Each structure stands twice: as C-alpha cells, then as structure tokens.
Amino acid sequence: MNFLSKISFDKLKGGLTKTKNSLISKIEEIIRISPSIDDQTFEKIEEALLSADVGVGATERILSNAKDNFKNVNDLFFKSVKNELLKILNDAENGSDYFNYQEFNLKNVKTPFVILIAGVNGTGKTTSIGKISHNFIKNGYSVIIAAADTFRAAANEQLEIWAKRSGARIVQQKQGADPGAVVYEALSFAETNKIDIVLVDTAGRLHTKSPLMMELKKIQNVIYKKLNRSADETFLIIDASTGQNAIHQINEFSKFIDTTGIILTKLDGTAKGGIIFQICNDKKIPVRYIGVGEGIEDLQPFDPKTFVDALFSN
Secondary structure, eight states, rough: OTTTTTTTTTHHHHHHHHHHHHHHHHHHHHHHHOOOHHHHHHHHHHHHHTTTOHHHHHOOOHHHHHHHOOOHHHHHHHHHHHHHHHHHHHHHTTTTTTOOSSSOOOOTSSSSSEEEEOOTSOOOHHHHHHHHHHHHHTTTOOOEEEEEEEEEEEEEHHHHHHHHHHEEEEOOOOOOHHHHHHHHHHHHHOOOOOSSEEEEOOOOOOOOOOHHHHHHHEEEEEEHHHSSOOOOOEEEEGGGGGGTTHHHHHEEEHSOOOOOOEEEOOGOOOTEEEEEHHIIIIIOOOEEEEEEESSTEEEOOHHHHHHHHHOOOO
C-alpha cells in the first residue's frame, strides 16, 4: 500500500521554503558569486550550514567530501553538497531496523503492531497521533488509540476528536487514571478484536521531569508484560523550530526510552529545518514522519530523496 500516493511535491516544497531560504539558497548564492571554491568560500558555506542548525558533525562531513572531490568546479560542488545531505539521511535509515512507512505492510510482524509516542509539551504530539491514525486507516488498517495522557485535562477530549476524524477506536479512562492501565486495556481490546495497530499517546512532559519520564518506563513494562515483547516502534516528537534543543531532548528521552524514530513537526513554520541533518548524522536515528502543515494529510511518511529534492528544487 503506497502511503505516498497522494503526497503533493509542491506542498512539501512549499513547507520547506523557510529552511531552503536559510540554507540551500544561501549556499547557492555563495557559490554563484564565487569565481572559485577557495578557503574563504568554504568558510562562508560552513557558516551557512551551522546557522541553519545542520550541526558541526554533519557540516564537517559535507565540506570534507566537497573539498576532496570538487574544489574548483562550482556546479559539481553544489551537487556534492546535495548528495552528501541525502547520504546523511539515508545512512540513518539504513542503520536502523526500518519499517518502511511508504510501503507499509504487516505480513512479517506480529500484531497488534504497537507504536509508543512521546515528546515534550507543545510539539504537536496528540495531533500527530491523529494524523498517523488517518494515514494507516486510509490504507486499510484498523487502529486503536490508547489515551495514556491522563494528566492533561483536555487530552482525552482532543484525542477523541482526532480519533473520530480518522476513524480509529479509542480507549480512555478518567483524568488521573493510571496510564499503564489504559495501555493494558487497549492492548487487550486489540488482541481480542484483531486490531492491526495500537498507537499509544503519552503525557507531554518536559525531558527534565524525572517522575513523568519514569512513567514512560512503566508504560513500556506494561507493553512487554502483556505482549511478551517491546513496542514495535517508539517515536519521539520533535518540533523543528526548537533547533539545537532537539538534540538535548533526544539525549534526555533516550535515558528512558529506546527511540526508534523521529517525527519532525512544524517544518513549514521554521527556518531551522536543517536540524534534520544533525539528528540523522549525530544521533543515527531515522526520521519516520515529517509535518509541513496543519491539515490531516500534512504529516507524511518521510522519504529522504523526496525531501532533499524538494529542498533543492527551484
């Protein structure tokens, strides 16, 4: 089932406009006005990469490859930058136990397929869960959402709206209930009713709040005890506009969860989309979904080549 069949390349391209202007267009202009690729040119390109939150490691990798291969040929130099950016994204994908959400199927996995989703407050976590649910259901899969954010007053109401919009079932309990109990109930229902996919919403939490972070461990334990296996995926939601703070969030959450993928939201509202390259290069965690708008179709499975092509397109 092709999840990308309805992706609008123009929508993705438009959503990346601010990142393109802060990164690609700057590099393109630097190369265009430079008679040759000299040390001064490299310094300007390095500054452009770092200012767009590409990160030190990825920047060094990009420039090292370019210096070795295309120091005096401007058009080839620009192509080498594009190719290295794509390689950074692909390397993160290839280094993981990768479920292909562009051509997703459940033939080779146990069901219910469980996705645990975590993140700090304000990243668009609950909204993303609704959109992922919609994505699965439109491709023929049954979905149940475990509303394990029992701390926030409006969490159940918000998630219930998204469940109705997407056509998913939902398991929820009263505010203040044990999140683990919600997850257990959802897993039991999924097993009994042969539901394909369980999406576990968790309370938005600051990565500095240890008690709430420990709650994530408890939820993981519930999943393991019920299914005799861990969650199939554990996604961390990152707001692209946070820039460098994204790396700190990943580091802190990784102390409590085994993050298998990143959902990068709000790319359309920031010039800091270069953080995607730093995440993939430094943390070696693949990006699974990207958000480039508020519509229900605007969170889509991530495809590295499509992303880079959109970033470099005129």
